[in-house]
Amino acid sequence: MNNINYLEVEKNTDVEIPENLVFGKNFTTHMLEMNFDQAKGGWQTPVIKKFSDFNISPAALVFHYGQAIFDGLKAYKHADGKIALFRPDKNIERMNRSAKRLCMPELDMETTLGALKELIKLEQDWIPTKEGHSIYIRPLMFAYDPFIGVKPGDQYKFIIMLSPVGPYYPEGFKPVPILATDKYVRAVRKGVGDCKTAGNYAASLLAQQEARQEGYTQVLWLDAIEQKYIEEVGTMNIFMHFKDEVVTPMLTGSILPGVTRMSVIDILKDWGYNITERMISIQEVVDGYNTGNLLEIFGTGTAAIISSVGKLKYKDTIMEFSDEHPGELGTKLYEEILGIQYGTKEDKFGWMTYIE
Numbered sequence: 001m002n003n004i005n006y007l008e009v010e011k012n013t014d015v016e017i018p019e020n021l022v023f024g025k026n027f028t029t030h031m032l033e034m035n036f037d038q039a040k041g042g043w044q045t046p047v048i049k050k051f052s053d054f055n056i057s058p059a060a061l062v063f064h065y066g067q068a069i070f071d072g073l074k075a076y077k078h079a080d081g082k083i084a085l086f087r088p089d090k091n092i093e094r095m096n097r098s099a100k101r102l103c104m105p106e107l108d109m110e111t112t113l114g115a116l117k118e119l120i121k122l123e124q125d126w127i128p129t130k131e132g133h134s135i136y137i138r139p140l141m142f143a144y145d146p147f148i149g150v151k152p153g154d155q156y157k158f159i160i161m162l163s164p165v166g167p168y169y170p171e172g173f174k175p176v177p178i179l180a181t182d183k184y185v186r187a188v189r190k191g192v193g194d195c196k197t198a199g200n201y202a203a204s205l206l207a208q209q210e211a212r213q214e215g216y217t218q219v220l221w222l223d224a225i226e227q228k229y230i231e232e233v234g235t236m237n238i239f240m241h242f243k244d245e246v247v248t249p250m251l252t253g254s255i256l257p258g259v260t261r262m263s264v265i266d267i268l269k270d271w272g273y274n275i276t277e278r279m280i281s282i283q284e285v286v287d288g289y290n291t292g293n294l295l296e297i298f299g300t301g302t303a304a305i306i307s308s309v310g311k312l313k314y315k316d317t318i319m320e321f322s323d324e325h326p327g328e329l330g331t332k333l334y335e336e337i338l339g340i341q342y343g344t345k346e347d348k349f350g351w352m353t354y355i356e
């Protein structure tokens with residue numbers, strides 16, 4: 001491709017993928033960097049170069065005022081050697097919605113997708129082929145003008161880094177315990193809860209830490225105004241499987257619109273389930289549990305695909321499902337999506353993008 005500059009790039013030889021991959025710890029040889037400079041007319045030619053540190057001013061806007069957005073998706077190597085991405089256009093569209101909300105420049109779909117494919121092609125030996133393994137793709141954008149004072153930046157860096165990852169649950173697909181909190185809130189409507197922006201995650205750390213101290217792995221967030229309606233979990237969207245309905249909270253502006261969430265809704269519709277996006281109160285969940293109407297709860301997100309909820313605590317109520325066996329529908333969805341991503345199941349929605 002002639003619209004990418006290669007900076008001292010040599011083809012990888014002898015790539016050694018570490019045996020025990022810890023999620024997010026290992027990075028490939030190269031990364032993509034594309035600079036935006038208002039004074040130079042906007043986005044510059046993308047550059048593929050060695051994965052390396054930045055030299056950035058301590059006054060860079062991002063450190064002080066938080067103009068930072070990111071996204072996350074995966075690439076898979078199929079048994080026949082083909083390399084596939086799962087709905088990458090949806091991640092770039094979402095990144096552009098985040099950019100718009102935070103006064104950051106939008107990306108051109110074709111350039112960005114093209115550059116991502118070139119980077120993955122160059123780094124393909126880094127894609128692990130073992131079952132459940134893949135390469136996690138982390139696009140990132142931030143303002144780096146050296147300036148103290150609240151204003152949108154004129155200079156941005158867009159980066160794509162790649163991290164080889166193993167299965168999210170190395171010991172197999174196991175249910176997780178989660179804690180519904182009314183002590184803190186994650187995001188408020190008309191705020192930035194529907195953007196993948198750095199500050200949202202900093203704001204969630206304390207609640208997460210306190211949940212862990214109580215033995216729960218994640219926080220289930222309630223709405224910021226009444227702490228009555230369910231929103232989402234940590235970095236996952238949430239689904240409640242009732243006897244006659246599968247419910248996921250509707251996107252009211254404070255919930256991150258997950259690509260996995262969107263895909264699960266499509267699959268459930270296709271399977272003939274009564275799937276609804278609506279407001280759902282935590283009390284409705286407790287009542288459903290007490291009457292035996294609530295069959296299972298699961299979360300959805302790129303990293304784990306599906307997380308089955310084994311236990312949910314809200315105030316003094318502990319709703320127990322199973323800490324051994326994941327729910328039936330969650331398991332079925334997990335196997336379906338995994339199959340589509342690894343090319344062992346039919347991609348009837350045309351979700352996969354292949355890298356030639």
Ligand SMILES: *Cc1c(COP(=O)(O)O)cnc(C)c1O
Pocket residue numbers: 072196232233234235236237256257258259260261300301302303
């Ligand atoms: C990324 C994320 C999700 C899941 O989105 P996917 O596109 O399915 O990975 C859900 N909630 C939050 C807060 C997130 O950051």
